[in-house]
Structure formats: structure tokens, C-alpha cells
Amino acid sequence: MSTETDSPSIFSRIVAREIPATILAETDRVIAFPDIAPKAPVHVLVVPKTERYRDVVELAAGDPGLLAEVVEVAKSLADELTDGDFRLIFNTGPNAGQTVFHVHAHVLGGGLEEGTLG
Ligand code: 5GP
Numbered sequence: 001m002s003t004e005t006d007s008p009s010i011f012s013r014i015v016a017r018e019i020p021a022t023i024l025a026e027t028d029r030v031i032a033f034p035d036i037a038p039k040a041p042v043h044v045l046v047v048p049k050t051e052r053y054r055d056v057v058e059l060a061a062g063d064p065g066l067l068a069e070v071v072e073v074a075k076s077l078a079d080e081l082t083d084g085d086f087r088l089i090f091n092t093g094p095n096a097g098q099t100v101f102h103v104h105a106h107v108l109g110g111g112l113e114e115g116t117l118g
Contacts, residue, residue, distance in 0.1 A: 009102035041110035051102040056090035082109035
């Protein structure tokens with residue numbers, strides 16, 4: 001399991017191609033790949049390449065343009081992989097289920113249960 005002090009993070013190691021992943025989208029600053037333990041028919045992680053920001057609160061404060069790029073990549077993948085509707089989840093803090101402290105968005109879509117947040 002990852003800890004708060006992991007560096008480089010598991011996602012930085014995917015960016016560096018040290019850990020394999022199927023890259024679904026990549027820009028200069030963002031990368032996206034399927035979650036290894038999917039919680040929905042489509043479950044993709046969209047990750048800023050920098051591990052400077054541990055969570056979405058830090059990212060929004062430090063580089064709102066990069067946060068906007070994460071959302072743009074999420075939307076574009078949802079258009080490609082689902083009917084275009086999706087959930088965008090940023091677990092923020094260990095008590096909210098965050099296990100990797102390198103900010104990332106979960107994009108969930110395709111056959112989601114209605115009326116639930118989980
Ligand atoms: P968090 O719990 O921090 O919000 O999300 C971390 C996510 O990273 C989890 O859903 C977990 O399944 C995923 N994950 C952890 N290690 C790997 C890995 O090596 N490859 C991929 N593709 N996903 C991973």
C-alpha cells in the first residue's frame with residue numbers, strides 16, 4: 001500500500017514507464033490510464049504528471065489551469081469510452097479513501113448505479 005512519503009509516487013513511475021499501464025491519453029502535463037482495480041465498467045485515472053500536488057485542494061490553489069486540463073481530459077475520455085456522462089471523484093485525505101498522495105481524478109462511467117455516490 002502507498003504511503004504519504006512515497007516518492008517517486010506509483011503514478012510518477014507509470015509516467016516514467018517503470019510500471020506498465022495502458023496509456024489512454026497523454027498531454028505534456030497529464031496522463032490517463034485504467035485503474036488497476038476498477039469500480040465501474042469504465043474507471044480511468046487522470047493524473048497530472050507532476051507529483052508536486054498531493055490532492056485536488058493543493059492543485060486548485062497551485063495550478064488551476066492544470067486542474068482544468070485534468071477535467072478536459074476526463075471529459076474527452078468519457079466521450080470516447082462512455083455515453084459522455086461520468087463521475088469525477090477526487091478522494092482527498094486518507095479518511096476519504098485516498099491512498100496515493102499524488103493528485104488524481106477517478107473517472108467513472110458506463111452502467112453506473114443510479115442515485116448513489118459510491
Ligand atoms: P485513491 O484511493 O488514492 O483515490 O486512488 C488510488 C487508485 O490507484 C486506486 O483506485 C488503485 O486501484 C489505483 N492504483 C494503485 N496502484 C496502481 C497501479 O499500479 N496501476 C494502476 N493502473 N492503478 C493503480
